[in-house]
Amino acid sequence: MSDPLRAIELALRDEGLFFTRDDDDDARRIAFKSEGDRYFVVSYRDDPSFIMIGSGWALPPRVDPAQAIDVANALNVRKKFVKTALWQEESDVLFTVELCVNSASEVRPHFGRLLNVLRDSATEFFDLLRPGEI
Amino acid sequence: MLSVRETVKRFIESEGHKVDATPIDPDTGSSELLFRTRGQVFSVTTNEGDERTLSISTAYEIPEWAREPDQNAEALERARKDHPTVTFTLAHDGSLFVATLDQEAESTQELMHAFWILVSRLRDAGTQAVEDIVDRTESKAAAEKFINSFMMGDGQ
Numbered sequence: 001m002s003d004p005l006r007a008i009e010l011a012l013r014d015e016g017l018f019f020t021r022d023d024d025d026d027a028r029r030i031a032f033k034s035e036g037d038r039y040f041v042v043s044y045r046d047d048p049s050f051i052m053i054g055s056g057w058a059l060p061p062r063v064d065p066a067q068a069i070d071v072a073n074a075l076n077v078r079k080k081f082v083k084t085a086l087w088q089e090e091s092d093v094l095f096t097v098e099l100c101v102n103s104a105s106e107v108r109p110h111f112g113r114l115l116n117v118l119r120d121s122a123t124e125f126f127d128l129l130r131p132g133e134i
Numbered sequence: 135m136l137s138v139r140e141t142v143k144r145f146i147e148s149e150g151h152k153v154d155a156t157p158i159d160p161d162t163g164s165s166e167l168l169f170r171t172r173g174q175v176f177s178v179t180t181n182e183g184d185e186r187t188l189s190i191s192t193a194y195e196i197p198e199w200a201r202e203p204d205q206n207a208e209a210l211e212r213a214r215k216d217h218p219t220v221t222f223t224l225a226h227d228g229s230l231f232v233a234t235l236d237q238e239a240e241s242t243q244e245l246m247h248a249f250w251i252l253v254s255r256l257r258d259a260g261t262q263a264v265e266d267i268v269d270r271t272e273s274k275a276a277a278e279k280f281i282n283s284f285m286m287g288d289g290q
Contacts, residue, residue, distance in 0.1 A: 015173070016170030016171070018152060035171055
């Protein structure tokens, strides 16, 4: 079967970004950085029409998990495409775009937009975590 | 010891972006580094004689229907007042403008530390200028349409 992430590689080349591949028996993965921030793309071998683009961030120390969940909920209501979730005993926050596609080539022309919305969601999340701003 | 050009190039590459580096003037040691981010090409000018300054530029195409050089020069002047660290220059017969941010710091490392903030500041300034140019032109077009329509109605 052809590589479902090949079109994502082309989209990353369109954006002028370096990337690395990390495939195993379960999934195909791409890791890359943009403006110094790390992102990943995953395609599972048993579900090739599903593609996830995401980024994970450590929560700052002394953040109230309840407040972080409220902020994540607020973003989930408002933001297009992006799912925001607390992860691993609430010490990390994960921003993901999850798509169902016939081919990853469908994503290529929209990749820049999806990357922007991931970036904006992270920025807004951490801005909103400041006290008194929810 | 690494040259200023190589230091900046390696930094941008370490942040995930491909970079094309070209010497501009071997006598003065100036070079241009090109990279893309968020769909836009940026140019960084470095100078081996001065490691504490760099210049970041990016170009914006002005839509054909909005190419009114005098009015666009006024729009860029307004943008310059809002973003005094950015220089705006109309080029190619008014078909595009170049936004340039010159930054000075204590060291190349300090410049790199603030690099994406500077890119963001330049992008915000350029976007505001584009919005001013397009919005004003659209408002003018709408006003003319209204006036023409009104005048036609008035004459009937």
